[in-house]
Amino acid sequence: MKASHRRRLAAKIPFAGTISLAIKIDIDTLKGYLEGLPRLLDILKANGVKASVFFSMGPDNSGKAIRRVFRKGFIGKMLRTKAPSAYGLKTLLYGTVLKAPMIAESNPDLIRRTAGEGHDCGIHSWDHVYWQDNLPGLSMDTIRTELERAFSLFEEYAGFRPESCAAPGWQVTPESLGVQDRMRLKYCSDTRGYSPFIPEMGDTTFATPQIPSTLPTLDEILGTVRPENVAEYYAGLLRGGLNVHTIHTEMEGGKLHQTFSDFLGRCRDMGVSFLTLKEAVKKISAFPKCRVVMGEIKGRAGKVALQSQEG
Helix, strand or coil: CCHHHHHHHHHHHCCCCCCCEEEEEEEEHHHHHHHHHHHHHHHHHHCCCCEEEEEEEEEEEEHHHHHHHHHCCCHHHHHHHHHHHHHCCCHHHHHCCCCCCCCHHHCHHHHHHHHCCCCEEEEEEHHHHHHHHHHHHHHHCCCHHHHHHHHHHHHHHHHCCCCEEHHHHHHCCHHHHHHHHHCCCCCCCEECCCCCCCEEEEEEEECCECCCCCCHHHHHEEEECCHHHHHHHHHHHHCEEEEEEECCCCCCCCHHHHHHHHHHHHHHCCEEECCCCHHHHHCCCCCCEEEEEEECCCCCCEEEECCCCCC
C-alpha cells in the first residue's frame, strides 16, 4: 500500500501514536469451547484484559473439514500445526464417523461466565464448517437463518442479544454483508487487513463497519516461528494504532496457552493499551471506505476476505 494512503486512513482512526491491541477469540469446536475457553478466560483475568469472544453455537462438524484436503496449503498447514494433537482425534471425526455434538448446548454457563466477566461477546457461526465451506453458494435467506439461529440461542442463554459477528475462516460474500446490515449489527470482524473501514464489495457499499484482524494467526506462523519465540515475534509486529489479534481456543487455549500468556506479559511490559473491538468502534467517528477482495494469505489454505490496499 502507498504510504500516503495509509497516512490518510490513520488520520481518520483515533489510535495513531499509541499501541492499542484488541484480542479477538474465535471458538470453532466443542473441545475449544469446553477446554480452551475456560483456560483463556483465566489467563485474561490474571492479566486484567478484556477480549472480544465469538461463539460457534451449533454443531461441531469439524470432521467434514477433510473435504478441504485438495485446497492449496491445507495438508501443509495440518502438518505444521500438528492439528490432530491440537484438536484431538474425536474432534477430527465429528460430523463423519462420530455424531456432531452441539457446542453451546453442552455448557451454557460458559457463555454466561464470559459475559459476566465483562468480555465483548459476539457470534462466530451456527455451523462453522458449513459456513466456511459453502458460503459462496448460500442465499441471503439461508445466511440469515444460520445467523439468527446462533443469535437467538445466545440470547436465550445469556439474556441479551449480541451486536456483532465474525465470519468463520474470514469467508465473506456480498450476501453475507447484506444480511449483517439488515440485522443492524454494531460491527463485524470478517476480514483481514490493517484498519477499521466500511466495506465495499460487488456494486454495493455496506453500512456495518469491519474491524479486520491485522496480525497473522498462530496456525499461520507455526513451522516458521518456534513456539518458544512466538511471544517475541508477535510483540515485534505491534505498531502504533489499532492492532487486532485473532486467537483460537483450540490453539492458544490448548497446549500452546503459555505462548499467549507470555505474549500478554510482553505487551504489559511494553505499555500496550488493551481494548475490545466494541470499545474500538465507539472511539471511531468516521470510517474510510475500502473494497473487500478474496485473496490468499501466507500460511493459510484457500482464499480469505481481505481489505483492499487501494482506497
